[in-house]
Amino acid sequence: MNKTVKLNLNTINLSEYRRTVTKKMGLDMYLTKKTSVKFGTKVKSIEFISDNGEVVIMNIKPHRIEDIVEEIGYWRKANAVHQWFVSNVQEGEDDCKGYYVSREQLIELLSICKKIKENPTPENCEELLPTQEGFFFGSTQYGDGYMNDINETITIIESALFEPKGGNFYYQSSW
Numbered sequence: 001m002n003k004t005v006k007l008n009l010n011t012i013n014l015s016e017y018r019r020t021v022t023k024k025m026g027l028d029m030y031l032t033k034k035t036s037v038k039f040g041t042k043v044k045s046i047e048f049i050s051d052n053g054e055v056v057i058m059n060i061k062p063h064r065i066e067d068i069v070e071e072i073g074y075w076r077k078a079n080a081v082h083q084w085f086v087s088n089v090q091e092g093e094d095d096c097k098g099y100y101v102s103r104e105q106l107i108e109l110l111s112i113c114k115k116i117k118e119n120p121t122p123e124n125c126e127e128l129l130p131t132q133e134g135f136f137f138g139s140t141q142y143g144d145g146y147m148n149d150i151n152e153t154i155t156i157i158e159s160a161l162f163e164p165k166g167g168n169f170y171y172q173s174s175w
Helices: 014-022 079-088 103-118 122-128 144-162
Strands: 002-008 028-036 042-049 067-076 099-101 168-174
Touching: 028 079, 028 144, 067 144, 079 103, 079 144, 079 168, 103 122, 103 144
Parallel strands: 002 042
Antiparallel strands: 028 067, 028 168, 099 168
């Protein structure tokens, strides 16, 4: 099946955009979805559309495309969430590499965040999703910023779980 893929330049490589344009030091975290198009699907053409609606010519050869990676979520300095991924997905390796995340793992983190939202005491936060100190990792207090991270995580994971099946989720951090 041949398909035309239309992408708005706003959505192209947001991760790289955030790293180069904002140039802020600190913990950046990404949840992506990688979908393979290599087997059984051909990408016929790709059309990039600028903000003003013009087609932009880019030197991408559709027949070479093997995977499409979508950014599902982005966090900034959500160190408790990062620590959960390091402990539960990355086997303790905090190395800025991309790691596969199962739907079951996302459901587990979502459940933890919802429990914290129901009972946001510092003791409950510390027990369920403790903060992590780190070089430019942000605050370790269980206050408004922490709860903003919890709410953002709920939104990101619910969005990810709503995605049609197919493709795999990956977590990666950068600092």
